[in-house]
Amino acid sequence: MSDAPVTPSSRRIANAALGALGPDRNLxxxxxxxxxxxxxxxxxxxxxxxxxxxDQAIATGLIxxxxxxxxxxxxSAIDSVxxxxxxxxxxxxxxxxxxxxxxxxxxxxGAVAEGLARSIPPREDEKLRRGLLRVAANRTSRVAATxxxxxxxxxxxxxxxxxxxxxxxxxRVPVAIPxxxxxxxxxxxxxxxxAAAAGDKTIANVSxxxxxxxxxxxxxxxxxxxxxxxxxxxxxxRGLARVAPRYDVVSxxxxxxxxxTILGAGMxxxxxxxxxRVEAGGAAVEPAYETPATSRFVSGGPESLVPFATLSxxxxxxxxxxLTRDEIELVMGEPAVADPVRAFVGLDTAAELxxxxxxxxxxxxxxxxxxxxxxxxASPTGSGYINYVAAEALEYMTLGDCATFTMQYSMLPSSMSxxxxxxxxxxxxxxxxxxxxxxxxxxxxQRPRYVLFGESLGALTxxxxxxxxxxxxxxxxxxxxxxxxxxxxxxxxxxxxxxxxAKVDPAGKVLEVDNFGQYLDLPAEHRQRVxxxxxxxxxxxxxxxxxxxxLRRPWWLGPAEVRPDGLPKSTTWRPGTTxxxxxxxxxxxxxxxxxxxxxxxHDYREDIARFVSAAYDLPVTGEQLLEIERALxxxxxxxxxxxxxxxxxxxxxxxxxxxxxxxxVSSGSDLQADAVLRxxxxxxxxxxxxxxxxxxxxxxxxxx
Numbered sequence: 001m002s003d004a005p006v007t008p009s010s011r012r013i014a015n016a017a018l019g020a021l022g023p024d025r026n027l028x029x030x031x032x033x034x035x036x037x038x039x040x041x042x043x044x045x046x047x048x049x050x051x052x053x054x055d056q057a058i059a060t061g062l063i064x065x066x067x068x069x070x071x072x073x074x075x076s077a078i079d080s081v082x083x084x085x086x087x088x089x090x091x092x093x094x095x096x097x098x099x100x101x102x103x104x105x106x107x108x109x110g111a112v113a114e115g116l117a118r119s120i121p122p123r124e125d126e127k128l129r130r131g132l133l134r135v136a137a138n139r140t141s142r143v144a145a146t147x148x149x150x151x152x153x154x155x156x157x158x159x160x161x162x163x164x165x166x167x168x169x170x171x172r173v174p175v176a177i178p179x180x181x182x183x184x185x186x187x188x189x190x191x192x193x194x195a196a197a198a199g200d201k202t203i204a205n206v207s208x209x210x211x212x213x214x215x216x217x218x219x220x221x222x223x224x225x226x227x228x229x230x231x232x233x234x235x236x237x238r239g240l241a242r243v244a245p246r247y248d249v250v251s252x253x254x255x256x257x258x259x260x261t262i263l264g265a266g267m268x269x270x271x272x273x274x275x276x277r278v279e280a281g282g283a284a285v286e287p288a289y290e291t292p293a294t295s296r297f298v299s300g301g302p303e304s305l306v307p308f309a310t311l312s313x314x315x316x317x318x319x320x321x322x323l324t325r326d327e328i329e330l331v332m333g334e335p336a337v338a339d340p341v342r343a344f345v346g347l348d349t350a351a352e353l354x355x356x357x358x359x360x361x362x363x364x365x366x367x368x369x370x371x372x373x374x375x376x377x378a379s380p381t382g383s384g385y386i387n388y389v390a391a392e393a394l395e396y397m398t399l400g401d402c403a404t405f406t407m408q409y410s411m412l413p414s415s416m417s418x419x420x421x422x423x424x425x426x427x428x429x430x431x432x433x434x435x436x437x438x439x440x441x442x443x444x445x446q447r448p449r450y451v452l453f454g455e456s457l458g459a460l461t462x463x464x465x466x467x468x469x470x471x472x473x474x475x476x477x478x479x480x481x482x483x484x485x486x487x488x489x490x491x492x493x494x495x496x497x498x499x500x501x502a503k504v505d506p507a508g509k510v511l512e513v514d515n516f517g518q519y520l521d522l523p524a525e526h527r528q529r530v531x532x533x534x535x536x537x538x539x540x541x542x543x544x545x546x547x548x549x550x551l552r553r554p555w556w557l558g559p560a561e562v563r564p565d566g567l568p569k570s571t572t573w574r575p576g577t578t579x580x581x582x583x584x585x586x587x588x589x590x591x592x593x594x595x596x597x598x599x600x601x602h603d604y605r606e607d608i609a610r611f612v613s614a615a616y617d618l619p620v621t622g623e624q625l626l627e628i629e630r631a632l633x634x635x636x637x638x639x640x641x642x643x644x645x646x647x648x649x650x651x652x653x654x655x656x657x658x659x660x661x662x663x664x665v666s667s668g669s670d671l672q673a674d675a676v677l678r679x680x681x682x683x684x685x686x687x688x689x690x691x692x693x694x695x696x697x698x699x700x701x702x703x704x
Contacts, residue, residue: 027102028075030154030176031147036068037180039577041187046200046568047581048539049588049601056206059584063577070576074143078109099155103148110144113137122552124499131551135575150176191570198560198569288639288646289316297367298322298342305362310348312411314384318344321388321639323395331396331631332624340395341367341403346384347411353423357430360407361438369403370438374616375448376404377435379428379458382417384408387455387485388639389597389632393609396628397618403448407431409461417457418490424461432465436477451616452482452532456542456602459484459534460491467492471505471532481531481615485604489546494534514538514564515599516607519614533615538566540602541585549579595637597629605632 043060051059082105117137120130153175195203292308293301298319300308311319325336343363350356369375376394378386384406391404409424410417417424439447454462463484466473474482487494494512497504504510508526512534513519519527536543544556553573560569571578589601597605609629613620620628 026079027147027151027154028072028079031075031143031150032068032072034150034176034180035071035143035146036064037177038183038187039063039067040181041184041191042572042574042577043581044188044191044203044206045571045574045577045581046191046195046202047571047585048202048541048544048566048568049585050202050204051206051584051588053206055584055587056203058587059581062580062584066576066580070139071143071146074140075147078106078140078144078147081105081109096159099151099159102151102155106144106148106151110141110148113144114141117141124552126551128547128551131547135551139575194570195568200568200570202568286313286316286643286647288643289313289320291320293319293322295322295324295339297339299344299363303366305359305366306343306345306349310346311344312346312348312384312408314380314386314411315344315346315408317388318342318384318386318391318406321392321635323392323400325400327631328396328400331627332399332620333627334399337399337401338372340398340400341369341372341405342391343367343369343403343405344384345407347408353427353430356407357427357434360405360431361434364403364405364435364438367403369405370442370448371446372398372403372448373401374398374403374451374618375435376402376451376453377428377431377462378404378406378452379424379454379462380406380408381456381458382410382412382420384411385455386458387453387605387608388636389605389608390453390455390483390612392632392635393612393628394616394618396624396631397613397616397620404453421457421461421464424457425464425467428461429465432477439478447478449480449616450478451480453484454482454487455485455604457488459487463487463491463493467496470503471507471509474532481617482533483608483611483615484532484534485608486540486542486602487534487536488542489544489548510534512536514566516610516614519611527614531615533611535604535607535611537599537601537604538564539600541582541589542602545579545582545586549582550575554578594640595633597633605636 040060040063043063044056079102082101085105114137117134120134120137122131122134157175192203195201296302296304298304299306300311300316300319308316319342322340322342325339328336341364343360345356345360345363347356350359364370374394376391378391380386386404386406394402394404407427409427410420412420435450439450452462454460462482484494489495493504497510498512501508501510508529509531511519511522511530511532514535514537519530519533522530538556544554548554556563556567557571557573557578563569585601590603591601592598592603592605597603599606609625609632612618613625
């Protein structure tokens with residue numbers, strides 16, 4: 001049986017497919033294909049957090065796609081520079097002349113770009129534009145070097161084919177992608193070997209086999225992405241050439257820039273859609289917190305000026321989880337002084353910022369918050385979340401004689417709320433002025449101890465109230481002390497303090513540590529001076545992720561021998577790659593198990609109670625501290641169980657009602673669903689981990 005003959009159509013298809021890998025593409029596209037494929041290897045370097053295969057796929061895809069786009073535009077611009085210089089005479093020159101011209105152009109442009117980059121040395125206090133200019137020049141020099149190398153290989157094949165026509169097949173050999181894949185395969189093997197030798201385990205779950213599969217998949221994706229980008233770019237370039245023929249020389253880079261703009265607009269539209277969906281989730285009512293709190297000392301409760309319906313998901317959690325006197329006495333072993341105050345004003349409470357501030361101040365006056373021993377101003381994360389462990393630790397240690405208050409500025413996760421930090425800082429400054437104004441009118445002996453708390457984006461939006469000022473300004477605002485967990489790298493106050501502590505904090509009242517053990521290791525006289533503690537884990541990407549990674553090598557990727565424990569020792573700084581890998585680390589920085597406190601990434605629960613006692617000057621006995629930490633773990637687990645159980649019950653009830661309606665049962669179906677669920681729950685375990693009061697508040701079967 002003979003093989004099927006090769007038809008002309010199948011030959012054309014095979015030839016077109018082969019050409020798509022490089023031979024039918026221009027130099028800029030070939031250079032971009034090689035660079036994108038070669039960038040897969042460095043994307044496997046260890047990061048700050050353990051990385052799963054899916055995380056690696058995300059990182060590799062982002063790095064490869066951005067490399068493809070950036071190199072395409074840069075190499076197109078280099079080619080256009082050369083054509084402008086020669087007046088396009090190189091288009092009709094001999095193969096040898098074109099080769100010399102192309103290599104020469106890349107060498108000259110690369111040398112100029114490298115010289116520019118070296119003339120702008122990195123500085124810690126440099127402006128963003130200066131740093132971006134240096135990085136752009138450095139990357140351009142690398143693109144030019146790659147362009148010269150790829151041109152040499154392609155040109156050599158063209159010269160051989162011109163000298164010996166029988167060797168013409170050499171010009172159809174795809175060079176870019178195979179060479180890039182080979183470079184990546186070597187880099188992946190080398191990275192795993194170096195990581196194992198250095199003890200870096202964050203890529204231990206990314207196998208070499210899966211890495212190879214990801215590399216192949218990304219390669220296919222890169223080709224598809226470039227095909228789409230190329231189609232758009234060529235269409236724009238042809239249109240520009242017809243409309244403005246005199247600009248034909250630069251039509252290609254303009255076309256690529258326009259294509260990237262269109263693709264970026266599509267990505268932005270997708271992002272806006274996701275934002276709207278997430279905001280809807282942030283305003284949703286959870287079954288475990290659908291009933292207002294019964295304490296008159298919390299927002300949304302009896303006598304409150306804040307309608308419970310306007311609190312958002314995080315606000316309802318915050319006010320419902322306030323400790324009771326009985327809970328405090330049970331843990332502390334002594335009588336509680338008062339019911340804790342928790343004031344929360346949501347975005348929906350009032351349309352105008354000034355009105356929300358007024359309502360918050362009225363809530364503090366109504367609950368007599370200024371008469372408490374400790375007054376805590378907490379700045380929330382993007383979603384409005386206030387760390388439960390910190391709030392409850394404060395309530396235990398003050399025996400309830402405290403007030404914690406906050407105001408929401410977003411219902412999105414912190415990663416999506418970065419554009420709203422300006423609003424958050426403005427509202428926090430307005431709140432600070434209102435509170436300090438009230439305190440200024442009080443008898444000094446009657447003022448509460450005024451403390452601050454912020455976590456993640458809340459740490460940024462709290463500290464940057466004083467971003468152009470000093471710690472002495474905090475003192476003038478009657479601030480006693482502050483705790484800031486996982487301060488983001490973009491925090492202006494923290495950056496100024498790190499750069500020039502003598503100017504910002506001449507008295508040495510600010511401290512940054514990885515854990516409570518480091519705090520205890522300080523001399524006693526140093527600890528007594530400290531009033532503001534920044535707790536930043538070495539392996540937490542949030543205090544490290546920012547544009548500074550793109551501009552210069554960060555301190556945590558300095559010489560391997562001086563990097564603290566928890567930082568990868570084998571990782572090399574590469575501006576774009578390090579930026580993306582650190583960004584992907586954000587995904588895994590806050591993986592926690594309810595009730596199990598850890599000290600990894602952005603999880604600071606293990607040390608919070610001890611810092612609340614030390615920083616806020618709230619001494620407790622060793623036995624009380626252990627009881628507090630035990631209770632904090634137990635409460636977190638019980639509340640998590642309550643959320644899961646009540647949510648599943650609500651879903652089951654909805655499913656029963658939908659099914660009843662398909663039977664034609666509508667009247668009384670809600671009561672029937674209740675009856676069925678009651679019978680099922682009565683015959684099963686009672687869910688002993690759920691607190692009785694949670695069941696009373698949140699049980700959707702409660703006839704009341």
